[in-house]
Amino acid sequence: MFSAAAFSGLVEFSPSFSTRPQISHVMFDFDGTIAWLKHGWPDIMANLLLPYFATESDETLSTLRGEILALNGKPPIFQIRRCLEMAEQSKKKLPEPEQLLKEYASKLGEAIWERVAEIRQAKVSPESFLVHGTISLLNQLRARDLTLIILSGTEQKWVQEEAELLELKPYFGRHIYGSTSDLAASSKEAVVSRLLAEENISGEHLLSFGDGPVEIQVTKKVGGLAVGVASDEDVNGSGKMDPQKQTLLKDAGADVLIPDYRDGRALIESLFEK
Numbered sequence: 001m002f003s004a005a006a007f008s009g010l011v012e013f014s015p016s017f018s019t020r021p022q023i024s025h026v027m028f029d030f031d032g033t034i035a036w037l038k039h040g041w042p043d044i045m046a047n048l049l050l051p052y053f054a055t056e057s058d059e060t061l062s063t064l065r066g067e068i069l070a071l072n073g074k075p076p077i078f079q080i081r082r083c084l085e086m087a088e089q090s091k092k093k094l095p096e097p098e099q100l101l102k103e104y105a106s107k108l109g110e111a112i113w114e115r116v117a118e119i120r121q122a123k124v125s126p127e128s129f130l131v132h133g134t135i136s137l138l139n140q141l142r143a144r145d146l147t148l149i150i151l152s153g154t155e156q157k158w159v160q161e162e163a164e165l166l167e168l169k170p171y172f173g174r175h176i177y178g179s180t181s182d183l184a185a186s187s188k189e190a191v192v193s194r195l196l197a198e199e200n201i202s203g204e205h206l207l208s209f210g211d212g213p214v215e216i217q218v219t220k221k222v223g224g225l226a227v228g229v230a231s232d233e234d235v236n237g238s239g240k241m242d243p244q245k246q247t248l249l250k251d252a253g254a255d256v257l258i259p260d261y262r263d264g265r266a267l268i269e270s271l272f273e274k
Helices: 041-052 058-070 076-090 097-120 134-143 156-165 188-199 213-221 243-252 264-272
Strands: 025-028 147-155 176-179 206-210 225-229 256-258
Touching: 025 188, 041 058, 041 076, 041 097, 058 076, 058 243, 076 097, 097 156, 134 147, 134 264, 147 156, 147 188, 156 176, 188 213, 206 213, 213 225, 213 243, 225 243, 225 264, 243 256, 256 264
Parallel strands: 025 147, 025 206, 147 176, 206 225, 225 256
Antiparallel strands: none
16 A cells, blocks of 8 residues: 655645556656756747737746646647647737747757757766656666656657667667657557557556656556656756646646656555555
8 A cells, every 4th residue: 555655755646546566668758757958948938939929928928838838748849839829819920830840949959959068078967967866766667677668759869869868778778769750650649559569568557657748648548557747847856846737747647746756666666566
């Protein structure tokens, strides 16, 4: 029987939560769930879109951030299209979504390359750009001989490169999946369906971790157990849940909500033990 008292930090269990000792495969979203290289990305995107709205206020910025996070887990073009649809009522001339996507990728890329340079110059360790407690959690999961999987909405080649830079590839091996030009075939729902078939397992053997509603919904749809990681985009290891992520993940059906992996051992015991 799990006990929230065993956790030193924040945790929230859904009323319907029950343990899953039969879990054999563990799927992670990438950015914001284990990787912290792109931290702050929702605000970069929201600020880029803000000038196309009638009112450039903090309230509008917060609304934009919420809409962006609601589609967290999908490729960024989906979020940009959604926000531009919202901006149509402003009567301002709107750019093409693909143009804004390029601008967003450029701004985010500048931030990422600064962080990458710090790692390559050994100014910081790769682990400093992982969500707090990630390596300890991965080691504990690997000790249970579980198959670990990365499934991201980020472009495939970047997920592969960043996973190598952050020294994550030994944990995940060939099971690192990102988006491709075929958005339908590389969607999280499509990839999960293929994985279940290829690995010859049912959804009840799947555990997922994600900071966006998409991976939570996909996991719940196939009968898996979903942990929502409401990670702080500003301060890694703050132990605080991002309130917008927390609400979205809860509404998406997350079985457990956490801010990071500071309580990895207590979490694993809660998820797996009979």
